[in-house]
Structures are given as C-alpha cells and as structure tokens.
Amino acid sequence: MYTLIHNIGQLLIVPPGPIAGPRMAEAVQIVEHATVVIEDDKIKWFGRESDLPPEFRNPPSAILNSAQSSVLSPQFFSSIIDARGGCVIPGLIDCHTHTVFAGTREHEFALRCAGKTYKEIARAGGGIRNTMQAVRAATKDQLIELARPRLRHMLQNGVTCVEIKSGYGLTPADELKMLNTLAELRSEGAAGFSPRVSPNPNHAGLPELVSTYLAAHTIPPEFTSRADEYLDQMFSDDMLKQVAATGAEFCDVFCENIAFSVEQSRRLFEKAKRFGLRPRVHADQITQMGASRLAGKVGAISADHLEKIDDAGLSAMKAAGTIAVLLPGSSFFLGVPQAPARRILDAGLPVAIATDFNPGSCMISSLPLVMSIACCQRKMTPLEVLVACTANAAAALNRHDRLGAVAVGHQADLVILATPNFDRFLYEIGQSLIQRVIRKGIVTFDGNTTQDILASHN
Numbered sequence: 001m002y003t004l005i006h007n008i009g010q011l012l013i014v015p016p017g018p019i020a021g022p023r024m025a026e027a028v029q030i031v032e033h034a035t036v037v038i039e040d041d042k043i044k045w046f047g048r049e050s051d052l053p054p055e056f057r058n059p060p061s062a063i064l065n066s067a068q069s070s071v072l073s074p075q076f077f078s079s080i081i082d083a084r085g086g087c088v089i090p091g092l093i094d095c096h097t098h099t100v101f102a103g104t105r106e107h108e109f110a111l112r113c114a115g116k117t118y119k120e121i122a123r124a125g126g127g128i129r130n131t132m133q134a135v136r137a138a139t140k141d142q143l144i145e146l147a148r149p150r151l152r153h154m155l156q157n158g159v160t161c162v163e164i165k166s167g168y169g170l171t172p173a174d175e176l177k178m179l180n181t182l183a184e185l186r187s188e189g190a191a192g193f194s195p196r197v198s199p200n201p202n203h204a205g206l207p208e209l210v211s212t213y214l215a216a217h218t219i220p221p222e223f224t225s226r227a228d229e230y231l232d233q234m235f236s237d238d239m240l241k242q243v244a245a246t247g248a249e250f251c252d253v254f255c256e257n258i259a260f261s262v263e264q265s266r267r268l269f270e271k272a273k274r275f276g277l278r279p280r281v282h283a284d285q286i287t288q289m290g291a292s293r294l295a296g297k298v299g300a301i302s303a304d305h306l307e308k309i310d311d312a313g314l315s316a317m318k319a320a321g322t323i324a325v326l327l328p329g330s331s332f333f334l335g336v337p338q339a340p341a342r343r344i345l346d347a348g349l350p351v352a353i354a355t356d357f358n359p360g361s362c363m364i365s366s367l368p369l370v371m372s373i374a375c376c377q378r379k380m381t382p383l384e385v386l387v388a389c390t391a392n393a394a395a396a397l398n399r400h401d402r403l404g405a406v407a408v409g410h411q412a413d414l415v416i417l418a419t420p421n422f423d424r425f426l427y428e429i430g431q432s433l434i435q436r437v438i439r440k441g442i443v444t445f446d447g448n449t450t451q452d453i454l455a456s457h458n
C-alpha cells in the first residue's frame with residue numbers, strides 16, 4: 001500500500017539520532033517543493049517533487065505539481081495527501097512525561113505564585129504526595145479515562161510517541177496499576193494503526209507509548225524515615241519481574257535531597273538493570289549532589305532536568321553517551337532559572353527536550369509550546385529544538401533506529417504543519433498550527449484549517 005504526500009513547501013530532513021550538540025542544527029537538510037512516498041508504515045522515498053522517480057508517476061513522464069495531482073495513478077497510491085505548501089517534519093517525541101495521574105494541584109500553583117517554592121511545598125507534605133492520594137483512590141479504568149484525552153491532545157499537537165512514568169502509586173499494587181494503565185493505553189493506541197486498515201480521518205488515535213518505572217519518586221508517608229525499607233519492597237526481585245512484565249522499559253529515580261540519595265539511586269539502578277530496565281535519572285534539578293555524574297557511571301540512557309549540572313556531570317554523561325533531556329516548560333512553570341542549554345550543547349552532548357507534563361511542576365502538555373520556550377529562554381535555534389524533539393528524543397527512548405527521522409525505512413510518523421517553514425511554527429507561540437499528523441503512514445489527525453492559515457501567511 002503506497003501513500004504520497006506532495007506539494008510540501010519545505011521538508012525538514014532530520015537524520016537518525018543521536019546527534020551531538022554542535023552538529024544538531026547543521027545536520028538538518030531543508031528541501032523545498034518536496035514529496036514523500038510511504039510504503040505501508042515506512043518511508044520509501046523523499047526528495048524534490050521534480051526528482052520523483054518515474055515508477056511513482058502516471059504517466060511516467062508527468063511532472064507532478066498540485067494542479068496536476070490527478071495525473072498520479074490512483075491504482076498505485078491508495079492515498080494522496082496534498083500538504084498545501086505546508087512544512088513537513090518527523091513526528092515529535094515527548095521523551096519525559098508523567099501523563100498518567102488523577103487530581104490537580106492548582107492550590108500549589110497559587111501558593112507558588114504567592115512566593116512559596118516547590119521544595120517548601122514538598123517538605124510540608126504536599127507535592128507528589130497529593131497526587132499519590134488521588135492516584136491510589138482511582139481505579140485503572142478511571143486512570144485510562146483521564147489519560148486518553150491528554151494523549152489525544154498531545155497527538156493533535158504533533159506528538160507521535162510519548163514516554164510516561166509511574167511514580168504516583170508508591171505501593172506495589174498502585175505502581176503496577178499505573179503501569180498496567182499504560183500497557184492498556186499502549187495496545188489501544190497500537191490497534192488503530194494497522195496500515196492495512198483504511199484510515200479514518202476523524203479518528204484522533206493515540207501516540208506510541210513508552211513506559212518507565214518511577215517508584216523512587218518520593219518516600220510515601222507511611223515510610224517516613226524508613227526510605228530503605230520502602231525501596232527494598234519496591235525493588236524486590238518479585239516486584240521487578242512484575243514491572244518488566246507490564247512492558248516497562250526503563251527505571252527512573254528522583255535523585256534529589258528531597259527524594260533519594262546518589263547511593264540509594266546507584267543501588268536501585270544496578271538492581272533494575274538485572275531485570276532489563278535501563279536507567280534514566282531526574283538529575284541536578286534543585287540541588288547539585290552528583291546525580292548527573294551517577295547517570296554517566298551507571299550508563300543511564302538519559303539524565304533529565306539538569307538545571308544545576310556541573311562540569312564533572314557533563315564529562316561523565318559525555319563519556320557514557322547519556323542524552324541530556326532538558327525540560328524548559330518545568331523551569332518556566334516553576335519560575336526558576338533554566339538549565340544551561342548552550343553550555344551542554346557546546347560540551348558536545350546530544351540534547352533532547354520534553355514537556356515533563358505533570359500536575360505539580362509542569363501542567364503544560366503542548367510540546368510545541370515548550371519548544372518555543374526553549375528558543376526564547378534558552379537561546380536554542382529552531383533547528384536545534386527540532387532535532388532535540390525528534391532524533392535525539394528517539395535516542396533517549398532507544399527508538400532511533402525506527403523513529404525521529406526522515407530516512408528511508410524509518411516509520412512514517414510525520415507532521416504536516418500549517419506554516420510554510422519551521423521557524424514560523426515556533427514563532428507563532430501557543431497557536432495550534434498542525435495541519436495533519438501521520439502515524440505509521442496513516443493520517444490520524446486532520447486539522448482541517450490549513451487553507452485559511454496558509455492563505456493568511458502568504
């Protein structure tokens with residue numbers, strides 16, 4: 001089954017990641033008046049429309065342009081998508097979120113606006129523990145109903161793959177409930193994307209989901225002053241076996257002085273690795289206590305946050321090939337200084353960017369909005385930000401051989417923007433400038449507004 005996307009104003013050819021900081025912008029090639037050919041769920045050919053190989057034309061000598069799209073063989077292409085001069089990028093990947101949760105914490109938001117800090121609220125018994133109570137009180141089905149519209153909203157914002165962590169259950173049963181919620185949403189999402197099923201343009205679908213075990217998020221109240229006992233229970237052989245059986249791929253730890261120490265984190269990661277769970281770390285967010293150094297030492301796939309990263313952390317991560325995941329939406333939401341993105345890029349680390357969507361420190365689920373914040377507040381260029389949310393985010397989820405790039409054989413996860421170039425997309429902050437979202441070769445969201453938007457842009 002072949003699908004053709006034509007009349008693309010600009011195709012941003014992002015190569016597969018990981019791509020190190022100094023090369024991130026130059027690695028992207030921009031082709032104007034482009035076409036993409038998809039075979040089933042994979043990219044088959046891409047390039048200038050005028051270079052489209054003869055086998056994809058009917059009659060073979062026809063020159064393809066928007067006015068002549070009828071010359072394409074309907075027998076050959078089951079679906080022909082007119083990008084209407086819009087820009088095409090790889091599907092965006094949100095590689096750090098806490099999207100499965102119940103309840104909201106606007107009272108903490110108001111307290112912070114009045115001057116309290118995230119740490120003060122956590123120390124007073126609020127923060128993660130508030131959401132923990134709401135999650136423990138919810139059933140798996142309720143968590144699914146709460147998460148599904150959030151995931152659809154993400155997909156409508158161009159996100160085709162999302163990582164989600166547990167970490168609000170904090171008992172064996174409640175953590176497994178969160179991971180099983182994820183497992184169910186994952187198979188629900190996958191079911192809508194068989195390339196043999198004819199696409200339903202009104203079906204929003206779900207992004208691909210990646211799940212991470214984050215029992216070491218905070219110490220639950222019933223274990224106050226007994227952190228090691230809590231960890232022994234949550235990281236027993238039996239528990240880790242059950243965690244891995246839900247399809248979880250990673251183990252995360254909030255390594256911070258209001259949560260778990262470097263030594264505790266090291267012990268948990270070594271244990272989790274034996275069950276196939278690769279480490280990723282909430283590191284150097286509030287205090288510098290060596291978490292990013294630990295990330296390098298345990299061979300973490302990513303170290304995330306990094307607001308307080310030091311030179312030793314940068315060197316350890318670089319040596320281990322650990323991806324630096326920045327979360328500019330969370331610093332923005334908390335009103336604290338941003339991670340030193342330019343220093344991290346210049347040190348030669350591959351940088352990814354994610355939302356950190358969660359009810360406490362970042363109630364922003366729009367990755368495009370967070371990408372714009374990275375440009376404005378971290379002085380990253382739009383092309384660096386694009387690579388951070390595609391090729392490098394795919395590498396942070398160990399999916400760079402299949403996702404996050406415009407490359408032959410890669411999964412056909414593509415976003416058609418309602419802007420003629422990519423800079424315009426990030427410049428018009430907070431707008432919904434997505435024309436169509438294609439996952440596994442199927443249009444899974446149709447914004448349907450492009451004609452007007454492009455007309456006003458020209």
Ligand code: NIG
Binds near residue numbers: 098254285359
């Ligand atoms: O990434 N730092 C720990 N976890 C989240 C916050 C979770 C919450 O406050 O609910 C974060 O910022």
Ligand code: FE
Binds near residue numbers: 096282358
């Ligand atoms: Fe987080």
